Amino acid sequence: MNLADVARRAGVSSATASRALSDHPHVAAATRERVWQAARDLEYVASPDATGLARGTTGRVAVVVPHLARWWFGAALEGLSGALRAAGLDLLLYRLGDPAARQAFFDELPARRRADAVVLLGFGVDERERERLDRIGVGIVAAGTRVGSHPSVSIDEYAAGRQAMDHLLHLGHRRIGMIVAADPDLDLAQPAGRSAAYRAALADAGIDPDPDLTATVTWSPECGARAMSGLLGLARPPTAVYAHSDEIALGALRTLRRAGYRVPGDVSVIGIDDHPLAAITDLSTVAQPAAEQGELAARTVLAGLAGEPVDPIVTVPTRLVIRGTSGRPPGPGAS
Amino acid sequence: MNLADVARRAGVSSATASRALSDHPHVAAATRERVWQAARDLEYVASPDATGLARGTTGRVAVVVPHLARWWFGAALEGLSGALRAAGLDLLLYRLGDPAARQAFFDELPARRRADAVVLLGFGVDERERERLDRIGVGIVAAGTRVGSHPSVSIDEYAAGRQAMDHLLHLGHRRIGMIVAADPDLDLAQPAGRSAAYRAALADAGIDPDPDLTATVTWSPECGARAMSGLLGLARPPTAVYAHSDEIALGALRTLRRAGYRVPGDVSVIGIDDHPLAAITDLSTVAQPAAEQGELAARTVLAGLAGEPVDPIVTVPTRLVIRGTSGRPPGPGAS
C-alpha cells in the first residue's frame, strides 16, 4: 500500500502517481482520476516521513509548553492545534515540566530535524536557552510571552493590569493589595507588566504604594489563599485585592469567605484571565482570549512557512469583566 | 551536519558511524568514541524521518483527545507526555474537537503512517470509528475510556460513584439528587457506570429512586448550575446532590449559595474528579488520578511496542475526599 502499488494499479509510473496525488499541474485529467481511484481502493496514505525526506520538510510543528493542566495552556493549545490541523500540519508536543527535561531539550534540540517550526507557548526562556534556540534552524514564534526578537502574540500585560486597577480605583478603593504570580516558567515580562500597572495606576491616583500590600507567590490557588491571609493580618488590611491571575484570586476569595469577610462588601477582589470557573464563581476579572492567541500563533507560523511577511508583535485585546466580587469600598459609616 | 559529515570527520564510513551512534555491539571502543566526539562537535541530531524510513518505525505515538481545556485531559496528557518523553518517543497530538475534524481523522487515518501506536485519551468512539481504527495497523490503547477490546486504563466508574453515594447515604441522606454529565465525546460507559452506582446505592439502602431527582446535562459548570435550579424547584427538593463531575458540582454550588441555601447545612454536594479548584472550593469529591492514567497508558504503549505482554484492562483506584460540602441532612428539628 505505498505509492508504487498505487502506480502499478493505475498503470502509470510512480512519478506520475506522485504528481497526480499532489495535484501537480501537468497531469491528464483522466490519469489523475485513475490514480486517485487506485489510491482510494488501496486506502493509500502517503508516508510523511518519506515525503519529508524527499522534500526537505517535515509537515510538523513543535509546540513547547511548561504546563498542560492549567487553563491558559489547554485553551491556547486548542486554538493552535485547530489552526495547524486545518493547514494539514501535525503538532508535535513537547511538555518540558521539570528542569531536567528542559535542559535535555535545549541541549539536544530534538525539534531541529523533526519540525518545520517551533512555537513556544507561555514558555519563557533564559539567555542560554534563547541562544540555543537560535541554532535550531527553523522559525520560532512565541505565544503568551516574548522570546528575544522572534515573532510573538500575546496580550498587553500592562494594559490588562491597568484595566483591573483602574476599575478598583474608580470604585473608590485607595488601599489596594496585589498578589503577584511569579511563575518561573513564564516570561519574566508577564508579572513585570502586571506589577508595573499596579504601581502606575496608584501613582496616577496619587497614592503612595505600601510595600506591605504586595505579596509574591507561585501560581496556585493555595498560594493565593495564603497570600490573602497575610494581607488580612496587616494592621490596615486592603479594601481590595488585585491578583495576577484568576486562580490566585479564587484562592484569595476562599480565605476571605472563610474568615467571614463579605465580598465585595468588606473587600473586593479582581483577577486576570477569565478562567472558566471565574464565571460561576462570579469573579470580576480581565478576560484574555487564550484560544485566539494560540490560533494567531499558528497563523504566524503558517505565514512564516509560506515565506510571507509576518507581524513581529501581535497583541490581542483584553476586556474588563465586572462581576460580583468587586464593589465600592466600605464607607466609614455610609451605606 | 548529517551522518555522512560525522562519518567523514571521524574518518569512518557512514555505516560504522551509524553503528557507533546507535550503540551496536561490534564496534571498536576507540572508533565509537571518535564517532561520538565528531557527532558532538557537529551538534549532530539524527533525522528521525530518515531513521524511521530505513527502520520502518516512526518513533512517535499519536494521542487523540476531544478536549484540551478541561482539567482531566490536561493532567492525563501531562502524565502521558512525561512517560513517552522518558522513553524517547515523540508525541503527536490530534485534538478532534468538532465532528468534521473527527470525521476527517477516521476517514483518512493520518496516524497510520505517522506513528507507531495511538492512544485515545478520554475519547469514546462509535461503532464505525472503532471499525476504522482496526485498519490503522498500529497498536491502540485507551485511557479514561474503553475502546473495543483494546488495552485500556481507567478508573472503575461504578466504584467511584458508589464511594460518593455511600458517603451521602452514611451521612443519613435519603433524598439524593443526581446530575448526570453526558459528554458525547466520552465513552458512554462513563456516565453509565456513575449512574448505575446511584441506582444501586439507593437500592441497597432500600430507597425508591425518584426520577425527578435525576437531571442530565452536558459537561459544564453553567449546566450544573441550571440543573441545580431545577432540582431546587421540586416540590420536595433533595437534601444532597451527587454530581458526575466537580465542574458540575461547582456549578450546583453556585446556584445553592445564590439561592441562600447553606452548604452543607441545608444541602450537601459531592462531585467526582478532585479538580484542583475543588480543594479551594472545599468541595467533597471522589479523587481520580488523571496524570497516573496517562502515565499508565504510556507504559502500556511502551510494553506493546517492546512486544511484551500487556494488561488488557488496568484500573486505577479512586479515593473519597471528604471536605466541606457534605454533611448530615437537616434534621426535622434536631440540631
Place this chain on the structure above:
DNA sequence: GTGAAAGCGCTAACAG
C-alpha cells in the same frame, strides 16, 4: 571491526 551497496517511500529534475 569496518566498508560497500542496496534500499526504506517519495519527489524532482530531466528527458522524451
Place this chain on the structure above:
DNA sequence: CTGTTAGCGCTTTCAC
C-alpha cells in the same frame, strides 16, 4: 503529459 533517473539521510545485510 509521462517515464527515467537520482537522490533525501539513515540502516542493514553481506563481504572483506
